[in-house]
Amino acid sequence: MSITYNQTAKTFFLKTKNSSYVMKISDFDNLLHLYYGAPIPDENLDYLIQLQDRGFSPNPFEAGNNRSFSLDFLPQEFSTNENGDYRSSSIEVQNPDGSRTFSGKVTEYHIEEGKHLLETMPSLRAGSEDTVHTLTIRLTDEAAGLCADLIYSVFEEKDVITRSVLLTNSGSAPVKVGRLMSATLDFMDSDYDLIYFAGRHTMEREEIRIPVERGIHSIGSTRGTSSHQYNPSVILCTKGADEDQGKCYGFSLIYSGNFLIEAEKDQYSQLRLNAGINPKGFSYALAPGESLEAPEMVLAFTCRGLTALSHIYHDVYRENLCRSPYVKRPRPVLINSWEAAYFDFDEEKLLNIAKNAAQMGVELFVLDDGWFGKRNNDSSSLGDWTVNRAKLKHGLKGLSDQIHNMGLSFGLWIEPEMVSEDSDLYRAHPDWCLRVPGRPAVRGRYQLVLDLSRPDVCRYLADTINHLLSEARIEYIKWDMNRSLSDAWSGMLDRNSQGEVYHKYILGLYRIMDEVILTHPDVIFCGCSGGGGRYDPGMYYYQPQIWCSDNTDAISRLKIQYGTSFIYPMSALESHVSICPNHQTGRTVSLKTRGIVAMDGIFGYELDSTRLSEDEKAQCRAQVQAYKRFEDLILTGDYYRLTSPYTNPFFTAWQYVSKDKRRAVVSLVLTDKESNDAQRFVKPRGLLADAFYQVDGTDRVLSGSLLMNAGIPIPFELKEYEGIQFGLTLLEGEPR
Ligand code: DGJ
Numbered sequence: 001m002s003i004t005y006n007q008t009a010k011t012f013f014l015k016t017k018n019s020s021y022v023m024k025i026s027d028f029d030n031l032l033h034l035y036y037g038a039p040i041p042d043e044n045l046d047y048l049i050q051l052q053d054r055g056f057s058p059n060p061f062e063a064g065n066n067r068s069f070s071l072d073f074l075p076q077e078f079s080t081n082e083n084g085d086y087r088s089s090s091i092e093v094q095n096p097d098g099s100r101t102f103s104g105k106v107t108e109y110h111i112e113e114g115k116h117l118l119e120t121m122p123s124l125r126a127g128s129e130d131t132v133h134t135l136t137i138r139l140t141d142e143a144a145g146l147c148a149d150l151i152y153s154v155f156e157e158k159d160v161i162t163r164s165v166l167l168t169n170s171g172s173a174p175v176k177v178g179r180l181m182s183a184t185l186d187f188m189d190s191d192y193d194l195i196y197f198a199g200r201h202t203m204e205r206e207e208i209r210i211p212v213e214r215g216i217h218s219i220g221s222t223r224g225t226s227s228h229q230y231n232p233s234v235i236l237c238t239k240g241a242d243e244d245q246g247k248c249y250g251f252s253l254i255y256s257g258n259f260l261i262e263a264e265k266d267q268y269s270q271l272r273l274n275a276g277i278n279p280k281g282f283s284y285a286l287a288p289g290e291s292l293e294a295p296e297m298v299l300a301f302t303c304r305g306l307t308a309l310s311h312i313y314h315d316v317y318r319e320n321l322c323r324s325p326y327v328k329r330p331r332p333v334l335i336n337s338w339e340a341a342y343f344d345f346d347e348e349k350l351l352n353i354a355k356n357a358a359q360m361g362v363e364l365f366v367l368d369d370g371w372f373g374k375r376n377n378d379s380s381s382l383g384d385w386t387v388n389r390a391k392l393k394h395g396l397k398g399l400s401d402q403i404h405n406m407g408l409s410f411g412l413w414i415e416p417e418m419v420s421e422d423s424d425l426y427r428a429h430p431d432w433c434l435r436v437p438g439r440p441a442v443r444g445r446y447q448l449v450l451d452l453s454r455p456d457v458c459r460y461l462a463d464t465i466n467h468l469l470s471e472a473r474i475e476y477i478k479w480d481m482n483r484s485l486s487d488a489w490s491g492m493l494d495r496n497s498q499g500e501v502y503h504k505y506i507l508g509l510y511r512i513m514d515e516v517i518l519t520h521p522d523v524i525f526c527g528c529s530g531g532g533g534r535y536d537p538g539m540y541y542y543q544p545q546i547w548c549s550d551n552t553d554a555i556s557r558l559k560i561q562y563g564t565s566f567i568y569p570m571s572a573l574e575s576h577v578s579i580c581p582n583h584q585t586g587r588t589v590s591l592k593t594r595g596i597v598a599m600d601g602i603f604g605y606e607l608d609s610t611r612l613s614e615d616e617k618a619q620c621r622a623q624v625q626a627y628k629r630f631e632d633l634i635l636t637g638d639y640y641r642l643t644s645p646y647t648n649p650f651f652t653a654w655q656y657v658s659k660d661k662r663r664a665v666v667s668l669v670l671t672d673k674e675s676n677d678a679q680r681f682v683k684p685r686g687l688l689a690d691a692f693y694q695v696d697g698t699d700r701v702l703s704g705s706l707l708m709n710a711g712i713p714i715p716f717e718l719k720e721y722e723g724i725q726f727g728l729t730l731l732e733g734e735p736r
Pocket of ligand 1: 338368369413480482528529530531547549550
């Protein structure tokens with residue numbers, strides 16, 4: 001049993017294969033956190049808490065004259081508010097009497113088999129092979145009339161524990177919730193580094209690693225989406241932790257909207273990690289009997305370094321999060337029309353691109369923005385999802401049929417959450433967008449945001465997209481979202497409920513996706529928000545692949561893809577070969593290198609194929625064939641970051657290894673070339689040390705241990721920005 005309760009010690013003991021998590025009910029019924037880390041036996045951990053009278057640390061009434069019991073320093077599972085804990089809190093409420101106290105005491109608990117599923121948001125599911133148990137601990141605040149159910153599901157084999165909170169108003173008057181964190185985790189020590197992923201449009205998820213110092217490190221989003229700027233997944237690790245060793249804790253929030261993650265080192269050098277919906281702009285009116293769910297946090301721990309942590313997330317997200325049947329299935333190699341034509345196309349031009357792409361071995365043609373309404377630039381028509389016959393004379397069906405006749409499948413771009421002021425939809429329903437009464441709405445890329453907190457708008461959108469999918473044979477949808485939210489005011493909510501808009505927007509979006517994406521399991525949905533502005537576990541639940549960045553430059557992508565790989569499986573990441581000079585950076589790199597980098601994920605093209613020479617098309621054909629040979633490793637294998645683009649200025653290398661370790665593919669790009677350079681080596685990882693591998697395309701046979709320890713010399717003749725890629729195949733029998 002992965003969850004037990006020790007009556008004598010009053011401890012809850014959660015265990016996975018390689019981790020233990022221990023909580024305790026205090027003498028005064030507070031829920032304390034005792035331990036999370038490497039596996040330990042179910043011993044009495046009481047000695048860990050050394051009580052001491054600390055100045056200016058108040059004592060709860062029930063502690064009587066005991067001045068050494070204070071929530072100011074005790075490690076807790078769910079901090080109380082206005083009750084002597086001054087650190088970043090788990091909850092903030094406004095009670096009917098105007099007070100802001102929440103003091104939850106453990107009143108009950110139960111343990112059951114199976115995974116707890118959230119009702120309003122995506123969450124992990126147990127697979128048929130998984131042993132999962134769930135513990136619910138109820139914290140009740142009688143005076144406030146509130147109870148918080150802390151819910152823990154333990155994936156024993158996968159080394160994952162999920163946490164979420166269900167807050168219920170059990171009183172008789174409404175309560176305002178200003179903050180409800182999904183998980184608060186207190187560490188009694190704090191000698192950790194915090195790794196987070198920060199960026200901007202066209203340069204997302206750069207890895208930042210900082211020591212946790214006194215104060216609060218805070219990252220998050222207030223943009224309505226998880227954002228380009230910060231990602232809702234972070235890592236805490238011991239100082240020397242690297243890819244191969246060291247203690248690493250992962251925290252990954254299954255949520256696509258405003259989030260907050262805080263790492264606070266307190267006065268006594270203890271560390272609190274707190275994460276959940278961003279309280280900024282959030283205020284939820286909870287009526288009697290009503291409940292509010294906090295999104296699910298996925299916790300993972302390993303002693304074996306960052307690669308092992310990534311493998312935990314890659315596996316659990318592929319197997320237990322993403323609902324698409326494509327998650328481990330081959331996806332068609334695509335060509336996307338955006339950088340090929342932008343808004344400037346007609347049927348003939350598109351068919352020519354598709355025809356040439358077919359010669360390259362491409363399998364799916366994706367028509368990006370510009371096909372609907374009168375959209376010839378980005379200032380109009382969002383909301384009018386009817387085909388522009390001036391551009392596509394045979395309509396969507398006509399185009400799709402002709403594409404299919406070439407042997408390609410057909411995909412389409414949409415941006416359903418938005419509306420242009422110059423659109424029939426806006427003219428008919430000006431009240432359907434987010435806008436504060438009496439104020440003009442802030443525009444982003446000329447467009448306004450539809451109010452997805454409104455059920456009628458969600459209904460309309462689900463019907464519209466479902467209808468679109470019936471208009472033509474469409475095998476792929478790119479679901480884009482091109483601005484940050486603002487003016488979060490909804491005509492459907494009363495003045496006391498406007499603080500719910502951001503969260504209800506995301507819940508509305510999830511409902512639409514339930515109705516559209518989950519009801520079309522055959523269609524591949526690709527997530528996108530100006531590239532990687534909504535690259536989060538909530539979106540991966542619905543969409544097996546996400547357009548990682550609007551930056552298609554191969555050298556920039558080395559960093560973007562590297563940062564993304566820490567938590568998200570590479571099979572969730574769409575990557576394209578585009579034209580040079582690159583449209584975002586102006587950089588020129590070889591077609592070969594562009595191919596190698598785009599093969600680090602779900603492979604495709606985004607260029608005008610009619611402009612490629614015969615020789616270039618032949619190269620592309622070879623790329624598609626090479627990709628197909630190891631596509632299964634991307635979909636199901638283990639990923640290794642062999643070097644970091646931040647600490648190795650000379651080259652960036654990565655590797656896929658099949659789960660049975662019989663096949664691997666190593667890729668490398670030279671990022672800085674010096675004259676008369678040093679000999680450098682690329683060292684594969686994750687191989688069987690005692691087995692022998694053939695280096696594909698050569699007659700070299702080397703042992704796994706030699707490959708991993710001595711490595712392979714990088715050819716001197718390789719020039720800056722050039723790349724190489726080679727497979728390794730386990731040799732049966734004796735080595736030659
Ligand atoms: C932003 C996306 O990230 C691009 O790939 C493209 O689809 C444009 N939007 C179209 O407007």
